[in-house]
Amino acid sequence: MTDFKNLGLSIMGSKRRLAPTLITEMVKNHIEKYQTIPVHFIDGFGGGGAMSFSALNYGFLSVTYNELNTAIVTMLQHVQKNRKLTHEFYEWVGKEDFDLFKRGDDIQSGICQSFYSFGGNQKDYSFGKQELMLSEFHALVADSNQDILNEWNQKHNKNIPLKDPNKLFETLRDRKLRFKKAFFKKGCRHGEQFERIAQLEKICCYPRFQQLNLINGSFDELVILTPPNETIVYFDPPYQNTRKYNQKHQSKGNDLNKKVFDYMAKSEYTIYLSEYESPFEEIYSVKHRNQMNQRNKGNKPTIEKLFVNKGKI
Numbered sequence: 001m002t003d004f005k006n007l008g009l010s011i012m013g014s015k016r017r018l019a020p021t022l023i024t025e026m027v028k029n030h031i032e033k034y035q036t037i038p039v040h041f042i043d044g045f046g047g048g049g050a051m052s053f054s055a056l057n058y059g060f061l062s063v064t065y066n067e068l069n070t071a072i073v074t075m076l077q078h079v080q081k082n083r084k085l086t087h088e089f090y091e092w093v094g095k096e097d098f099d100l101f102k103r104g105d106d107i108q109s110g111i112c113q114s115f116y117s118f119g120g121n122q123k124d125y126s127f128g129k130q131e132l133m134l135s136e137f138h139a140l141v142a143d144s145n146q147d148i149l150n151e152w153n154q155k156h157n158k159n160i161p162l163k164d165p166n167k168l169f170e171t172l173r174d175r176k177l178r179f180k181k182a183f184f185k186k187g188c189r190h191g192e193q194f195e196r197i198a199q200l201e202k203i204c205c206y207p208r209f210q211q212l213n214l215i216n217g218s219f220d221e222l223v224i225l226t227p228p229n230e231t232i233v234y235f236d237p238p239y240q241n242t243r244k245y246n247q248k249h250q251s252k253g254n255d256l257n258k259k260v261f262d263y264m265a266k267s268e269y270t271i272y273l274s275e276y277e278s279p280f281e282e283i284y285s286v287k288h289r290n291q292m293n294q295r296n297k298g299n300k301p302t303i304e305k306l307f308v309n310k311g312k313i
Contacts, residue, residue: 004057004206008050009072010196011113011120015047015236015274018288018304019054025284025306026232026272027058033270040226042066042233044219044271048120049076049203049212051234056208060232064213066222069122073216075110079204080214089115089197090172092138095125114200115193126192137183137190141176152183173198220263233271235260264309273307280307 006016015022023041030038039062041055046067055063067073079085088107093116101108102123113122127134139145140152149162160182164170170178176194184190203209215222219235237260261279264271273280284306 004053004202006050007053007057007203007206008199009048009114009120009203010199011048011072011117011122013047013236013238014050014120015054016050018286019050020057021286022234022272022274022284022304022306023051023054023058026234026308029272029283029308030232030270034229036229038230038232040064040231042222042224042231044222044233044235045237046073047236051236052212053203053206055232056206056212062213062226063211064215064222066215066217066219068216068218069113070105070216071107071109071113073214074105075107075114076203077214078107079200080209080212083204083210085197085201085204089200090142092135092142094131094135095128098125115196120196134190137179138193140179141172141191141194144175156183158182171198172201220259224269228269231269233267233269234274235264235271236274267309271309273309275305275307276303277305278307280309282306283308 006019008014008016008019010016027038030036039060041052041058041060041063043049043052043055043063043065046052046065049065052063052065065076089111093101093112098112098116102112102117103109114120116126118124118126136145136148136152140148144162146162149160152158153160160179164174164178167174172194176191180188180191219237224231224233237256257275257278260273264273264280272283282305286304287301288304
């Protein structure tokens with residue numbers, strides 16, 4: 001039976017491990033304030049979708065995922081419409097194609113950003129060295145390429161079968177792990193894209209995925225029609241003073257967090273915010289590490305804080 005916990009794309013800033021806890025804290029705070037159980041969840045900065053999928057798991061009747069990145073939304077809409085991952089998701093993307101498509105808005109751009117970017121940062125190619133070898137490994141796993149397997153068996157003096165004789169069905173991830181163990185040293189990162197593809201495969205199989213409302217737009221353009229006492233709105237913008245935030249939002253007249261704070265202060269809805277600091281009430285904090293950056297020795301624990309505005313009672 002498939003485990004649908006911790007769903008979400010593996011991109012920078014993902015809340016996959018923290019999402020269930022954060023949602024529990026928001027629901028608890030909401031019940032204390034309104035004396036009613038919230039049934040609508042609005043994810044204003046959807047990103048990898050971890051909060052939205054966790055909200056669906058929690059049992060919200062309606063969940064809205066809103067994301068400004070058109071490529072990510074287009075990719076998710078494509079999978080939702082087709083109810084499967086089509087052939088382009090399993091094709092190798094080299095650096096030349098990555099650089100060509102990474103800034104676009106189509107499905108291919110979403111694939112590049114989600115599966116082939118370093119640490120899920122959506123801009124730097126993850127496989128700079130040994131690209132030819134890695135492309136062959138990709139074909140071996142994704143396409144079950146017998147010719148490549150024959151060459152690799154001969155090169156390494158092995159006799160690894162194309163299919164696992166001990167299994168009736170072998171998943172993409174199983175096949176990756178089997179070939180990786182046979183041909184590479186322990187601890188190597190080869191085949192990371194398959195872990196990310198496997199996450200999207202799980203999302204595709206998730207029974208409630210078809211109920212997720214996918215919107216492409218800015219947080220301040222969201223039209224929210226549900227009653228405030230039945231609705232949780234959650235914002236997770238790029239954190240202040242991080243490289244991603246400074247590069248995109250510190251130009252004159254484009255201070256994202258000021259816009260977020262102003263929006264929250266004026267809104268009639270109770271809005272919860274993940275940030276390091278904010279002018280609003282802090283209701284929860286937890287120490288954690290960035291799961292997309294585990295191998296970095298400088299990956300020190302950070303304090304995840306959850307804030308809330310006043311909203312309308």
